[in-house]
Amino acid sequence: MSKKPMFKHAFYFISDSTITDICAIEQAKEACKNELFAFQYREKGKCMDEMIAGAKGIAAVCRKSKVPFIVNDSLEVALAVDAGGLHIGQTDVEYAIARKHLGNDKIIGVTANSVKDAEKAVALGADYIAAAPIFKTATKKDAGDAKGIAFARGVAEIAKGAGMPVVGIGGITLENAYSVLGAGVFTVCAISASLRDGRIKETVSRFNEIIKSK
Numbered sequence: 005m006s007k008k009p010m011f012k013h014a015f016y017f018i019s020d021s022t023i024t025d026i027c028a029i030e031q032a033k034e035a036c037k038n039e040l041f042a043f044q045y046r047e048k049g050k051c052m053d054e055m056i057a058g059a060k061g062i063a064a065v066c067r068k069s070k071v072p073f074i075v076n077d078s079l080e081v082a083l084a085v086d087a088g089g090l091h092i093g094q095t096d097v098e099y100a101i102a103r104k105h106l107g108n109d110k111i112i113g114v115t116a117n118s119v120k121d122a123e124k125a126v127a128l129g130a131d132y133i134a135a136a137p138i139f140k141t142a143t144k145k146d147a148g149d150a151k152g153i154a155f156a157r158g159v160a161e162i163a164k165g166a167g168m169p170v171v172g173i174g175g176i177t178l179e180n181a182y183s184v185l186g187a188g189v190f191t192v193c194a195i196s197a198s199l200r201d202g203r204i205k206e207t208v209s210r211f212n213e214i215i216k217s218k
Contacts, residue, residue: 008111008131009072009088014039015211016171016193018046018076019062020143024199032062034204036069038212041171041191042111044091046076059085072111079105089113089131094121099128113171117148122159126166134193135159137174138184143195150175153187160188178210185218 017035019028026034032043043066045059059075063085066073074089075082079097082090089111090102102112114130116122125133140150156172163170169190176184176194184192192215198207 008109009070011041011072011132011169011190012039013216014041014191015198015208015215016041016044016173016191017198017208018044018173018193018195020195020199021047022049023143023196024202026199026202026204028058029061029065031199031204032065035198035208036065036071037205038208040069040071040208041169042072042074042088042113044074044076044193045081045087046091052078052080055081056084059087063087074111074113082106082110091115091134099125099130103129116159117151119155119158119162122162122170126162126168130168132169132171132190133159133163134171134173135189136172138172139175139180141174141196153183156184156189157187160190164188178207178214181211181214182218185215191215 017040019031021028045062059081063073072088074091075087076091077096079102091113093115111131113132114125115134115136122133135156138156160170171191171193172184172189173193176192177197181192
């Protein structure tokens with residue numbers, strides 16, 4: 005029997021230390037004061053040792069708060085800290101390789117930049133799909149063009165039959181989250197909106213109110 009945690013119907017928090025002075029572990033401490041779908045450690049431009057050291061501290065925070073801890077991109081970091089799972093994009097490590105190394109009890113999420121990507125993620129047996137980018141985003145430079153609400157709806161419909169949650173990401177704000185959730189996605193992530201004003205706990209709480217109202 006799988007030991008994977010059940011995903012809560014709550015905000016998906018992704019760390020980013022490039023748009024705020026708040027370090028990743030403090031982001032985790034504040035975000036985890038709320039219910040979360042998961043906390044993803046996403047730090048670009050750091051060496052492997054720095055990433056592992058940072059991930060260890062955040063893993064402890066998430067474990068204490070009973071929040072699934074996901075590492076972005078790096079299978080090596082996920083294995084080094086015994087993370088709850090790994091998130092991979094279309095150009096990262098292949099799903100089959102990640103699953104082989106992580107085992108069946110770990111979460112693997114996959115980014116879908118197209119309906120075809122979503123269909124592939126379902127066929128592979130991913131644990132969730134991140135539909136991206138819904139709107140234009142400056143957080144991820146290579147995210148590509150905004151896909152729109154119709155794209156979010158299409159991915160949600162594909163995943164629904166497999167009982168797979170979909171996370172809407174890319175340019176999400178407190179104002180447009182309603183329309184994204186209305187397209188049928190399970191939850192949303194909003195890196196810039198959750199970090200820019202420094203009020204992480206309060207902003208995540210507001211997102212959760214919107215998510216739970218759907």
